[in-house]
Amino acid sequence: MKLCGLWLEDKENSVICTACIRRCKIGVGRTGACMTRKNEGGKLYSLTYGHISSIALDPIEKKPLFHFFPGSHVYSVGGWGCNFGCGMCQNYEIAHIVPGLRDEDALSPEELVSNALERNADGMAFTYNEPAIWPEFVRDVFKLAKKHDLYTVLVTNGSSTKESIDYYGPYCDAYRVDIKGMTDITLGRIGIRGIDPSEILEGTIWARDRWGMHVECVTNIIPTVNDSESELRAIATWIRDNLGPRVPWHITRFYPALRFRHLMPTDLPSLEMAERIGRQIGLSYIYIGNVHTQRGENTYCPRCQALIIEREGYKIKQNLSAMGRCTRCGELLGITASDTRESYRS
Ligand code: SF4
Known part of the structure; x- marks a missing residue:
């Protein structure tokens, strides 16, 4: 404790x-x-400070973060518990059970960061369960990670208060946030009750504008739940108007799980419809995830359409950006990488 x-x-x-x-x-x-x-x-x-449920060294693309140190590896850590109640949770075992945790089994931030360095990680991420519920551990680990030149990533449902974002904000580089829906009715259908979605949106803007975090958004498209044209249009419009058209929007395929086992996986036409809507709204970077497509995970220059980063699964096959720019036309792409790092958050 x-x-x-x-x-x-x-x-x-x-x-x-x-x-x-x-x-x-x-x-x-x-x-x-x-x-x-x-x-x-x-x-x-x-009750969970330092209690780890899961650890893996993952490609950063798995978070998914496509414009943040592409090709790097991130030491990914999860704890116990969650503050939402999503019907499609893929991590139910760790997200909803707090077993009898003993203080002596907790890992210290020093141990965790030293493990990450031993594994040659480029960064540290809190992921798998919801990190908003243990900001004290997030802050202590991130603070130490930054001292060792590791980048830091929060993979979150966006439920941190602004006070909490201010608490870990000085040490957090990237905020990978789920935008599951724009209304409390949609969130309720997913199983999230008592949450005002506008606070998730405001927190995301705060993370970006107050603390300069790199932001990427994910919408897991669940058939009959949050896949209506109006919902997707509202999400894409919000991203464009509040974060800017160059912030990546990952639209991912839903797979049946937990209370949503009766639903079918998202079909490709629905994902393509979402992509089309995003393009009509004016988003530059839309990625289709959790399903193999010909081009859905590649990055193209929004100005000259050159292929910049070719991906296959979580692997980078080629990366033709330099200093965050398109090597063909020089367009600034909004990609944070080791060759742009010095200017990052300066
Ligand atoms: S407000 Fe605090 S106690 Fe309540 S769900 Fe959120 S993190 Fe947990």
């Missing part, structure tokens, strides 16, 4: 957790909705 950094005192020894936009009011002896933060004697403690 570790004393949390993000909470407020409330009446009669209750506390308000300010880590995520649920802002749970938690009475003495109780935990918040994520089950990982507990009020002990009028103070809020993280």
Whole structure:
């Protein structure tokens, strides 16, 4: 157990957790909705600080992040618990169970970063479960990772409060955020209740504009749930108008899981429709993921249409960008890479 950094005192020894936009009011002896933060004697403690459920050295493309150090490898770490309740969760075993965790089994930030360096990782990511519920660990690990010149990535459902983003923001380089839907009705259909989607959108803008994080958005397209033309149009329009047309939008194929096992996987025409909508709206970089297509994962120059990065699965077959520019026409592509790193967040 570790004393949390993000909470407020409330009446009669209750506390308000300010880590995520649920802002749970938690009475003495109780935990918040994520089950990982507990009020002990009028103070809020993280039950999961340093408790790791999963670790892997992944290609950065697997997050997916396509415009952030392409071809690099990221030490990817997950913990326990979640604050949403998505019907299609692929990580249910780690996202919804907090087993009997013992303090002596927790890893320190030093151990984790040293493991990443031993594996020759280029960066460190919190992923697999929702990192917004343990901002204290995220901040401590990222702070140390930056000292060792590792880049840092948050793969998130976008539920951090602005206070929380300010807390880890100085040490976080990239924010890979799910934009699952634009209304609480859509989120409710997915299984996420009591969340105002506008707070997810505002947090994303905050991460980018206040802290200069590299942002990429993902929409997992679930048949009959969030695949209507109007929903997809609204998401693409929001990205264009608030983050800019050069922010990548990954539209990914849904596979049946958990409570959505009765649904079919997203068919290719639906993904292509989403891509078409994104192009009509004016987005420059739209990627189709979780399914093999001829060009869906390649990066093309938005100005001269030259093939810049050719991908096959998570592998880069060729990368023709230099200093973040198209080598044919010189267009600035919005790709952060080792040859653009010095200017990044300067
Ligand atoms: S992280 Fe979110 S869900 Fe968990 S206790 Fe805090 S406000 Fe509640």
